[in-house]
Amino acid sequence: MDTTSLLRKNLESIQERIRAAAERVGRSPDEVRLVAVTKYVDVPVVRQLVELGQRSLGESRPQQLWQRHALLADLPIQWHLVGPLQRNKVRKTLPCVEWIHSVDSLSLLADINRIAGELGLRPKLLLEVNISRHPSKHGFAPEMMEEIISQLGNFPNVTICGLMAMAGVEGDLEGARRDFRALRQLRDRLSPLAPPQISLTELSMGMSGDFEIAIEEGATMVRIGCALFKGILEEDS
Ligand SMILES: *Cc1c(COP(=O)(O)O)cnc(C)c1O
Numbered sequence: 001m002d003t004t005s006l007l008r009k010n011l012e013s014i015q016e017r018i019r020a021a022a023e024r025v026g027r028s029p030d031e032v033r034l035v036a037v038t039k040y041v042d043v044p045v046v047r048q049l050v051e052l053g054q055r056s057l058g059e060s061r062p063q064q065l066w067q068r069h070a071l072l073a074d075l076p077i078q079w080h081l082v083g084p085l086q087r088n089k090v091r092k093t094l095p096c097v098e099w100i101h102s103v104d105s106l107s108l109l110a111d112i113n114r115i116a117g118e119l120g121l122r123p124k125l126l127l128e129v130n131i132s133r134h135p136s137k138h139g140f141a142p143e144m145m146e147e148i149i150s151q152l153g154n155f156p157n158v159t160i161c162g163l164m165a166m167a168g169v170e171g172d173l174e175g176a177r178r179d180f181r182a183l184r185q186l187r188d189r190l191s192p193l194a195p196p197q198i199s200l201t202e203l204s205m206g207m208s209g210d211f212e213i214a215i216e217e218g219a220t221m222v223r224i225g226c227a228l229f230k231g232i233l234e235e236d237s
Pocket of ligand 1: 037039060082083207208209223224225226227
């Protein structure tokens with residue numbers, strides 16, 4: 001099969017799995033946004049994916065996101081940064097993205113807020129929580145979140161939309177379900193504590209290996225890479 005046919009087949013299969021997972025728990029599939037994480041493939045493949053109708057794209061490295069934003073500027077893409085953002089890269093990143101999923105410190109949040117103000121932008125942000133407390137994972141410690149949420153009124157140039165997390169251990173599906181459920185419960189507990197203009201409606205959780213579980217547990221955004229590129233990537237796992 002050629003690349004476009006493979007992409008179309010993978011995309012349709014993932015959309016179908018998203019729909020089935022949402023329906024299993026009585027949710028509307030429209031509540032779940034697919035963010036296609038394109039870090040594994042070259043720009044021509046990304047272009048084909050957009051031409052198939054996929055508009056929300058994610059990258060985990062800021063430099064790669066800047067380059068692709070420039071190379072694909074003719075297409076109607078909504079870019080999501082899903083990986084770590086260093087403070088010295090905020091100024092170049094903000095004009096390229098609509099969403100940043102990986103805000104993991106108050107100092108980063110303060111920089112984004114200040115620079116967004118200077119640039120006249122208003123990025124949508126998610127606060128990354130290290131819900132599993134796994135040392136390899138980024139994010140705020142869950143017990144810090146009440147304090148963080150109480151301070152969100154200090155950042156008027158950004159829209160804080162919800163929380164993001166990764167499951168602690170890849171391949172441990174029971175553990176993933178526990179982590180995703182914990183993130184949703186944390187969000188439910190924090191929501192009433194947020195300043196009135198902020199509503200934590202988004203939960204970015206779930207990747208290729210666990211997105212159906214994440215949807216069952218309330219994900220509104222799933223970040224999917226390798227499952228979309230099955231048969232296209234060289235080392236197919
Ligand atoms: C790479 C990446 C993904 C996609 O992972 P897959 O397992 O390839 O679906 C999702 N989220 C983040 C933060 C990533 O870095």
